[in-house]
Amino acid sequence: MCGILGTLPPTDTEAFTQALHTLTHRGPDSFGVEQLGGAATFGHKRLSILDLSPKGHQPMTDASQRYTITFNGEIFNYLELKKELEQLGHGFTSTSDTEVLLAAYREWGPSCIKRFNGMWAFAIFDRETRELFLSRDRYGQKPLFYAWVEGKFIFASEMKAIFPFLKRREVADDFHWMKKNVFYYEATEKCLIKGIKRFPAGHHGRLRDGKLTLERYWNTLDHLPTVPKTYEEQVLRFRELFLDATKLRMRSDVTIGTALSGGLDSSATIGAMAHLAKNNNSYSDDWQHAFVAAFPGTPLDESKYAQMVTDHLGIGATFENIEPLGHWDKLEEYFYLFEDLYITSPLPMIMLYGAVKRNGVTVTLDGHGADELVSGYAQGTLESLWDARWDLKRTKDLLNIYQESMNEDKVQYQRVPSAKVYWDYMSRKWGKKLLGRPMPSVDNQHPNFNRLDNHAQYLYAMFNENIMPTLLRNYDRYSMINSVEIRMPFMDYRLVNYTNALPSSSKIGKGYAKRIIRDAIDPYLPKEVTWRKTKVGFSTPIVDWMQNELSEWFMDTVHAQDFLDCTLVDRPKQLQKRIAALVKGENNQFSEAQRCWTALSPYLWEKAVLKRNLTDKP
Numbered sequence: 283m284c285g286i287l288g289t290l291p292p293t294d295t296e297a298f299t300q301a302l303h304t305l306t307h308r309g310p311d312s313f314g315v316e317q318l319g320g321a322a323t324f325g326h327k328r329l330s331i332l333d334l335s336p337k338g339h340q341p342m343t344d345a346s347q348r349y350t351i352t353f354n355g356e357i358f359n360y361l362e363l364k365k366e367l368e369q370l371g372h373g374f375t376s377t378s379d380t381e382v383l384l385a386a387y388r389e390w391g392p393s394c395i396k397r398f399n400g401m402w403a404f405a406i407f408d409r410e411t412r413e414l415f416l417s418r419d420r421y422g423q424k425p426l427f428y429a430w431v432e433g434k435f436i437f438a439s440e441m442k443a444i445f446p447f448l449k450r451r452e453v454a455d456d457f458h459w460m461k462k463n464v465f466y467y468e469a470t471e472k473c474l475i476k477g478i479k480r481f482p483a484g485h486h487g488r489l490r491d492g493k494l495t496l497e498r499y500w501n502t503l504d505h506l507p508t509v510p511k512t513y514e515e516q517v518l519r520f521r522e523l524f525l526d527a528t529k530l531r532m533r534s535d536v537t538i539g540t541a542l543s544g545g546l547d548s549s550a551t552i553g554a555m556a557h558l559a560k561n562n563n564s565y566s567d568d569w570q571h572a573f574v575a576a577f578p579g580t581p582l583d584e585s586k587y588a589q590m591v592t593d594h595l596g597i598g599a600t601f602e603n604i605e606p607l608g609h610w611d612k613l614e615e616y617f618y619l620f621e622d623l624y625i626t627s628p629l630p631m632i633m634l635y636g637a638v639k640r641n642g643v644t645v646t647l648d649g650h651g652a653d654e655l656v657s658g659y660a661q662g663t664l665e666s667l668w669d670a671r672w673d674l675k676r677t678k679d680l681l682n683i684y685q686e687s688m689n690e691d692k693v694q695y696q697r698v699p700s701a702k703v704y705w706d707y708m709s710r711k712w713g714k715k716l717l718g719r720p721m722p723s724v725d726n727q728h729p730n731f732n733r734l735d736n737h738a739q740y741l742y743a744m745f746n747e748n749i750m751p752t753l754l755r756n757y758d759r760y761s762m763i764n765s766v767e768i769r770m771p772f773m774d775y776r777l778v779n780y781t782n783a784l785p786s787s788s789k790i791g792k793g794y795a796k797r798i799i800r801d802a803i804d805p806y807l808p809k810e811v812t813w814r815k816t817k818v819g820f821s822t823p824i825v826d827w828m829q830n831e832l833s834e835w836f837m838d839t840v841h842a843q844d845f846l847d848c849t850l851v852d853r854p855k856q857l858q859k860r861i862a863a864l865v866k867g868e869n870n871q872f873s874e875a876q877r878c879w880t881a882l883s884p885y886l887w888e889k890a891v892l893k894r895n896l897t898d899k900p
Contacts, residue, residue, distance in 0.1 A: 283767035284309040285327035285439040286352040292323040301446045316341040324352045337376035344384045355402030355424045358530040414489040420500045422483030452476040468751040503730040506783040521802040527774030528554040539571030539643040544587030547649030553806035556595045572599040575634040580823035594808040602637040604630045617890030627822045631760035639764045651772035654750040656796045665740040686815040694872040737786040824875040850884035
């Protein structure tokens, strides 16, 4: 896992290196800069994970001296690909996946990416054709940005590496739309900074003769398999795919661990890791490191469930109490490193992965992706009501699932009676149907999209176009700020294809959301965790913080003159009153506190990113 930077035409080495060093957190172990025949400059900041020797150094050039790569990511099935390439006559001098990727490109060209099981953002320069090839993984697990500045093409892992090339930093024309649609801009080319674009997930691109052409190479709807007919067979196949996805992601030359919340998804991941290690002596004890974010005394604390999991598996855990005052003075620096906007403070997540790194762990296997694949959120449960609209028994079951998933705290989390939940959802849905409005998705005209039921369509859009792309971006930042790589078994493309083809009744029903995960992982976890219905989620206990440790900070912030003058904040005086009401306990709703943070964050972002002093120019 690394940071990459490149320019065409080339950039002076000294100036280029200064820009590259803005990515040091992504790759603190070594760096390389290479001038490519007067045509381009490639740079790489390395986080060493596979082949820790200098043989894994990048930028890397293949044996023919034709292709040079700078690569951020991991190809988890590199050993299988390496064996296939050796049979085709390729030789290897390292044990890195980068060399395998280069050989695969040399052998199969751009089509090689469909063979990769992994996450990536890479650039390959062809000295013979003078062409640049760019690729980003299927779902956008690894970031990639680009810009044109006075005829120069720049690409990088983060926007901050492009900042030195810009004449000035300005907010994008769509900034105000993005701040109001935090979950919807990550899956587009839009960026908060004017002149920078996001390279789309599931695409590759060619730059030749000053022209960039993009092509979509991956659409899950084109790869839906035939699934077993019975639910029992579906569970067995899901378990098989999940275990194999976990096994591939346990390949590492450095210590691995897991960020364990105590919820189903992260517990499933560590349960699978423990099962694989127990039945395969090739795994060392270097994977048995669980890290838990604890929020004592708040409704978001799940540490007791995490303890149940580690006790059940016989694995030690590091519990990191998330105390905001110890890190809040770093908030501006964290915003700069994070670069984007979100609905909650990045502090707890950054602190957790900081604890991971301090304890000597470089790679974690985490449970991200399961909620979006298999309906872990309340809104997903509601969307299944449309499919059950003529089935009273299933409707009651779904409404019970919805109610039982709510956080147990009734002060910060409002409960709405099931009858009102049903009426409000169905009246809105019927209205949309009568108006002929399809499920919002860029792929809603795809034949296979229209074969999915309403619930599956909603999950597809969530996974590909709003929630999941945003969370992938977030966790890439949270972890890489601390030089930690996250691997996600639920994001294995084989599992994604399979789950998208399952009927909704396999994902939600019989009293449970994420039903198939529970049945698949049940043999490996304590029942209290597998069959727990409450959904908490990893977030910031923002109400508790606003009313206690951070009350003074919030009040000082919203009374500062530069906040009141900030043009990126809508109605700052009104926001000041809303935040004061929360601080004083006049309002205790978590949802309102989250909305206030979202409205406040453009001000914090402006100070940290837009106004940060970056004077060095390439």
